[in-house]
Amino acid sequence: MNQLASPPDWASQVDAREAAPDIAATLPMLEVKALCRRFAGVAAVEDIGFRVARGEVTCLLGPSGCGKSTTLRMIAGIERPDSGTVRIDGRPMSGADTFLPPERRPVGMVFQDFALFPHLDVAANVGFGLQGPARQNRGRIGELLERVGLSGHAAKYPHELSGGEQQRVALARALAPRPCLMLMDEPFSSLDHRLRDGVRDAALDLLRETRTTVLMVTHDPEEAMLMGHRIAVMRQGRLIQEGRPDQLYDRPADRGVAAFFSDLNTVEGRVRNGRVQTVLGAFPAFGLAEGSRAEVVVRPQHLVTVEVGGTPARVERARYLGRDSLVETRLEPGGAAMKSRIPGLVLPAPGSLIRLAPRPGSVMVFPDPAD
Numbered sequence: 001m002n003q004l005a006s007p008p009d010w011a012s013q014v015d016a017r018e019a020a021p022d023i024a025a026t027l028p029m030l031e032v033k034a035l036c037r038r039f040a041g042v043a044a045v046e047d048i049g050f051r052v053a054r055g056e057v058t059c060l061l062g063p064s065g066c067g068k069s070t071t072l073r074m075i076a077g078i079e080r081p082d083s084g085t086v087r088i089d090g091r092p093m094s095g096a097d098t099f100l101p102p103e104r105r106p107v108g109m110v111f112q113d114f115a116l117f118p119h120l121d122v123a124a125n126v127g128f129g130l131q132g133p134a135r136q137n138r139g140r141i142g143e144l145l146e147r148v149g150l151s152g153h154a155a156k157y158p159h160e161l162s163g164g165e166q167q168r169v170a171l172a173r174a175l176a177p178r179p180c181l182m183l184m185d186e187p188f189s190s191l192d193h194r195l196r197d198g199v200r201d202a203a204l205d206l207l208r209e210t211r212t213t214v215l216m217v218t219h220d221p222e223e224a225m226l227m228g229h230r231i232a233v234m235r236q237g238r239l240i241q242e243g244r245p246d247q248l249y250d251r252p253a254d255r256g257v258a259a260f261f262s263d264l265n266t267v268e269g270r271v272r273n274g275r276v277q278t279v280l281g282a283f284p285a286f287g288l289a290e291g292s293r294a295e296v297v298v299r300p301q302h303l304v305t306v307e308v309g310g311t312p313a314r315v316e317r318a319r320y321l322g323r324d325s326l327v328e329t330r331l332e333p334g335g336a337a338m339k340s341r342i343p344g345l346v347l348p349a350p351g352s353l354i355r356l357a358p359r360p361g362s363v364m365v366f367p368d369p370a371d
């Protein structure tokens with residue numbers, strides 16, 4: 001990849017930065033403001049702004065084509081923004097009068113295809129960005145290879161390694177010059193899924209242990225929840241919501257964000273006397289105006305069977321899935337299709353009537369988009 005064609009010249013600055021008193025300790029490691037990029041007149045990234053705190057992992061999450069990679073590439077300096085600013089460790093990287101090329105940015109990069117140099121052995125790949133004395137570099141390479149469990153592979157070439165091993169070399173290479181910020185674009189998605197969990201856990205341990213600040217692109221919400229201290233959800237070039245995984249899961253900004261993390265059950269309602277009245281019951285209106293229409297959304301694991309109260313529902317299908325069971329029903333009043341994930345092996349028979357109620361505090365209320 002041409003962005004790795006020469007060793008990064010910021011690497012020699014890093015030790016000085018580490019030795020200096022960290023007056024900027026409370027500043028975010030990455031600060032992006034009002035970033036925009038258009039291709040042929042169409043906005044790929046529109047007015048994106050967020051921060052990544054030191055030592056934290058933020059995942060940029062969103063569906064294919066929403067602008068995640070373009071955002072990451074602008075932060076890396078591979079793509080030039082039309083407008084907006086990027087600061088890393090308090091230093092301007094892109095702005096009205098500034099544009100530092102990738103090799104002058106204190107970032108490490110890991111890509112989906114790993115982008116190892118095929119003509120260099122593992123040790124040379126890992127040491128590529130190092131500029132110190134050879135003896136010191138050898139020490140750093142050895143330390144990293146040991147840390148990623150590849151000490152015995154130093155003299156091998158990339159084609160002699162498995163996908164998981166190549167990924168670990170790519171991670172070690174990116175970490176070697178101690179970058180301020182690690183940028184990762186779908187770094188695990190080309191791995192076989194049986195391999196992926198192990199490689200991902202090991203990478204996460206290493207990134208946490210080295211207190212590396214990471215911005216990682218993924219389209220997989222489970223991966224974002226697993227890896228991210230924080231998640232930034234993008235849709236159609238815009239940042240929709242940024243927060244801790246639990247905030248996004250429990251208090252999504254809109255139905256689209258909620259739907260990213262699980263199936264949803266949706267019933268419609270209207271606000272009367274400060275509560276949304278629906279076929280599943282009445283729920284707090286969360287500030288929606290009296291008389292307005294609302295969507296009440298419940299995740300399948302929060303729509304449970306109850307003995308008394310609740311809403312009658314006719315069972316259509318019930319399947320045991322191991323960890324829990326999936327029960328598909330239709331509400332008796334209204335006929336809306338519902339999905340419930342309930343623990344246990346004893347399944348209600350198709351055709352039988354059960355009673356469903358959302359767990360207290362689990363419903364999400366959004367304004368009806370048609371209102």
Ligand SMILES: Nc1ncnc2c1ncn2[C@@H]1O[C@H](COP(=O)(O)OP(=O)(O)OP(=O)(O)O)[C@@H](O)[C@H]1O
Pocket residue numbers: 039040043044062063064065066067068069070071219
């Ligand atoms: N160099 C380019 N020239 C023209 N259009 C581009 C270019 N790069 C990206 N785009 C367009 O910009 C939009 C955002 O692309 P981007 O790759 O950033 O999305 P993404 O969220 O990373 O998607 P994916 O997960 O599929 O990689 C898409 O519509 C894409 O086709």
